Amino acid sequence: MKFNSVFDIIGPVMIGPSSSHTAGAARIGKAARNLFGEEPTWARIYLYESFAKTYKGHGTDFALVGGLLGFETDDTRMSKALEIAKEKNMKVEFIEDSSAVDHPNTARLVIGNDQDEIELIGISIGGGKVEITELNGFALRLSGNHPAILIMHNDRFGAIASVTKILAKHEVNIGHMEVNRKDVGKEALMVIEVDQNVDDRVLHELDNAEHIIQISKIVS
Amino acid sequence: MFRNVAELVEQAEKENILISEVMIRQEMDVTEKTRKAVYTEMEKNLNVMEQAIEDSLKGVESVTGLTGGDAVLIQKYMKEKTPLSGNLMMDAVSKAMGTNEVNAAMGTICATPTAGSAGCVPGTLFAVKNQLNPTRDQMIRYLFTSGAFGFVVANNAFISGAAGGCQAEVGSAGAMASAAIVEMAGGTPQQSAEAFAMTLKNMLGLVCDPVAGLVEVPCVKRNAGGSSLAIVSADMALAGVTSRIPCDEVIGAMYRIGKTMPSTLRETGEGGLADTPTGRLLKEKIFGMSV
Numbered sequence: 001m002k003f004n005s006v007f008d009i010i011g012p013v014m015i016g017p018s019s020s021h022t023a024g025a026a027r028i029g030k031a032a033r034n035l036f037g038e039e040p041t042w043a044r045i046y047l048y049e050s051f052a053k054t055y056k057g058h059g060t061d062f063a064l065v066g067g068l069l070g071f072e073t074d075d076t077r078m079s080k081a082l083e084i085a086k087e088k089n090m091k092v093e094f095i096e097d098s099s100a101v102d103h104p105n106t107a108r109l110v111i112g113n114d115q116d117e118i119e120l121i122g123i124s125i126g127g128g129k130v131e132i133t134e135l136n137g138f139a140l141r142l143s144g145n146h147p148a149i150l151i152m153h154n155d156r157f158g159a160i161a162s163v164t165k166i167l168a169k170h171e172v173n174i175g176h177m178e179v180n181r182k183d184v185g186k187e188a189l190m191v192i193e194v195d196q197n198v199d200d201r202v203l204h205e206l207d208n209a210e211h212i213i214q215i216s217k218i219v220s
Numbered sequence: 221m222f223r224n225v226a227e228l229v230e231q232a233e234k235e236n237i238l239i240s241e242v243m244i245r246q247e248m249d250v251t252e253k254t255r256k257a258v259y260t261e262m263e264k265n266l267n268v269m270e271q272a273i274e275d276s277l278k279g280v281e282s283v284t285g286l287t288g289g290d291a292v293l294i295q296k297y298m299k300e301k302t303p304l305s306g307n308l309m310m311d312a313v314s315k316a317m318g319t320n321e322v323n324a325a326m327g328t329i330c331a332t333p334t335a336g337s338a339g340c341v342p343g344t345l346f347a348v349k350n351q352l353n354p355t356r357d358q359m360i361r362y363l364f365t366s367g368a369f370g371f372v373v374a375n376n377a378f379i380s381g382a383a384g385g386c387q388a389e390v391g392s393a394g395a396m397a398s399a400a401i402v403e404m405a406g407g408t409p410q411q412s413a414e415a416f417a418m419t420l421k422n423m424l425g426l427v428c429d430p431v432a433g434l435v436e437v438p439c440v441k442r443n444a445g446g447s448s449l450a451i452v453s454a455d456m457a458l459a460g461v462t463s464r465i466p467c468d469e470v471i472g473a474m475y476r477i478g479k480t481m482p483s484t485l486r487e488t489g490e491g492g493l494a495d496t497p498t499g500r501l502l503k504e505k506i507f508g509m510s511v
Contacts, residue, residue, distance in 0.1 A: 001223075001375045006247050007261060009333045009370035009379070009396075010341075010363050013268045016323030017435035019331040019338075020380045050382040053488040054433030056507065059326070079326050104382040104486060126380030126388075127333045 014073040021058035024124030029067020040111035159211040232409035240361035243368035269342035276318025291318030316343025316447035337393035339443030366396040377475035381428030381487040384478025391423030394446030401454035415457035427485035429492025432503035
């Protein structure tokens with residue numbers, strides 16, 4: 001079931017005008033910021049279908065940027081997010097893309113700084129609820145409802161076991177897990193939804209485990 | 221966990237509890253939170269709804285100037301004249317519209333289930349409250365009952381205009397409100413389901429055609445439609461009227477209708493009222509002044 005909680009329906013408390021185009025957009029932006037691990041210095045944002053047609057009226061543009069700035073859906077600075085980003089020298093570009101997509105409210109975000117960048121696709125499925133469906137070319141399904149760890153690793157035997165062993169040692173319970181790879185023996189992505197936020201000590205230990213390339217987390 | 225309205229009603233009847241209680245118990249179970257925590261979270265939402273209505277009755281205006289002030293007009297009319305549809309009805313309408321006026325003015329609201337349809341549930345609640353005199357506890361329960369039905373729609377169909385048209389937004393919101401009114405008025409869980417079905421049936425096929433793509437025209441007034449229909453259906457259900465098509469099948473019909481709706485009528489601002497001469501003119505004016 002896509003919606004698990006009554007507060008997906010009665011909620012969120014938010015700044016208007018649209019739950020999917022404003023609140024949902026802010027949550028996609030916030031998820032992107034979390035996945036990047038820090039505030040990006042630039043963002044290239046591609047908008048599709050309903051997002052592309054109506055983003056100015058709905059404030060989808062400032063909401064996405066508000067999310068990148070770390071704002072929650074009810075942050076009263078939301079409508080000023082574009083100005084705030086400018087003051088912070090965050091370079092933001094919006095592109096209306098007419099390519100076909102699976103969901104009418106789709107955004108593709110490429111964000112980064114001088115050293116790194118990530119690319120992800122987020123969809124806003126209604127009432128402010130969102131899903132991240134792609135990260136750096138890997139298909140995934142991340143609700144953002146639960147804390148999660150995302151681990152980019154080499155597709156080798158033992159990589160998954162080394163991660164789950166560390167989580168077990170620290171008594172972290174796994175709620176949902178999926179693994180995707182681009183090709184045999186190349187890079188792969190583990191997405192692990194957990195029941196509680198994972199402490200940095202555990203992440204550090206995971207980072208040093210065998211075959212691990214990069215780790216990011218989503219805090220709930 | 222209930223998957224559809226039939227299971228929701230069955231659980232309530234089997235354990236002889238209210239729909240709101242089924243929802244509260246499920247929420248505690250899924251999120252592993254205490255009853256108090258779940259209640260407190262919902263009370264925060266209730267407070268936001270109450271504040272939004274208060275704000276609207278002081279008068280608000282959106283950035284574009286397209287919406288705002290109608291809630292105040294209706295309240296004034298109620299004081300000076302006798303509304304043909306009755307004070308309770310017009311009170312609900314004005315509070316539902318007011319909530320959406322605040323939303324259009326980029327104020328703080330609680331999405332129920334979405335922002336564009338956020339007026340129906342609180343609008344009806346703060347109107348029927350004057351007649352039914354509920355406790356604060358019952359007002360919080362009103363939101364859980366609404367949420368229980370919305371939960372079924374969100375998981376079996378959709379609640380966003382972009383996915384399923386306005387029938388999925390104001391249709392769902394008005395129907396959720398109907399079910400909650402019935403429970404607050406002392407009706408049975410099955411009567412809540414009948415009221416929900418009757419409201420949604422009358423909203424089937426409603427398209428999402430916002431002028432200039434903004435959640436203003438016709439969204440604010442559609443909340444007037446949703447909230448008034450909610451009260452009518454609740455009264456019908458309380459009178460013993462039933463829906464010939466069961467509630468879950470109505471939700472299924474809404475889903476299939478939404479699936480066949482062209483994208484011009486699903487929140488792209490390209491069809492329907494958005495594509496009228498005046499709708500197009502307004503769009504030009506608004507984006508000329510760079511909102």
